[in-house]
Amino acid sequence: MSFRYEIRLSGAGGQGLILIGKILAEAAAIYDEKNATQSQSYGPEARGGASRSEVIISDEDIDYPKATNIDLLLAMTQEAVDKYTADVKPGGIIITDSYFVKNLPGGDFKVYNFPITEIAENEIGKKITANIVALGLIEKLSQVVSDDAVINAIRARVPKGTEETNIKAFRRGQQLAE
């Protein structure tokens, strides 16, 4: 049987959600030898400062590259939780940042609420690594990409000189999930 895994990364512009989408897609496709698409929609939300990126991972060609039945939602703002919870499938995973999200979604979901941005700021020492902390959570909770593949993709994608800080952030996210 073929598999298809849909991830939506949502929050505000500047939170680095497109970067982690690209890292996930490259990890899956270049290092894990699956197929992946990564996409962004721009519309009225983008003009209001919201950001949304989608990654679809499959073992087959991906003919419809839009997420419609989400397996995992990362929501880094309250607005993103409120807007996108309805697109998550029953039993799906929702990861939220307790730094920004005060009202958690109800319903048949696995909700993981962590102080992602606070940890990035206080433990990693760089608030902008919050996206990579979230990536660690996604890797552990989804089990859809391998640890090695993500590490390779992080090294290939983050600015030179920041690799070790980012890997530390990734490891911290994985730990949180455990």
Add this chain to the structure above:
Amino acid sequence: MSFRYEIRLSGAGGQGLILIGKILAEAAAIYDEKNATQSQSYGPEARGGASRSEVIISDEDIDYPKATNIDLLLAMTQEAVDKYTADVKPGGIIITDSYFVKNLPGGDFKVYNFPITEIAENEIGKKITANIVALGLIEKLSQVVSDDAVINAIRARVPKGTEETNIKAFRRGQQLAE
């Protein structure tokens, strides 16, 4: 009547095709107030070093974010020309880089073959601005985004300190098209 314009940007990894896809999508959506999606597929081609990015611009919501009937194809390698010409609609635009492309496509297309990479290297002084020269060609030939919008999106997206060089590359591309 609603309009939908499909662009595929194809070539090799490292040619900056994803960046210009993002610039086009942001120009259309954030500055021109249209809707846009930008996507990448990763699969066997990505493992072989090929790169492909798609941008769809519309005045309506974009429900199917995959290009199937291409209005404009940028092909920065011979492989890209050979592989994607068949997806361009009759009368569509194909822009090729004569530095890499030796066999031009036949058929009912408007083909524009320019030494894009050579111009970037010799006239702009930076080979890596070839993508932005191509962006100037795309803007003029497609007429689907406004000049102002692209300039704003370039300023927002290229590395700090490189704005003027990139705008020079963009202007040179526009000139070529005229």
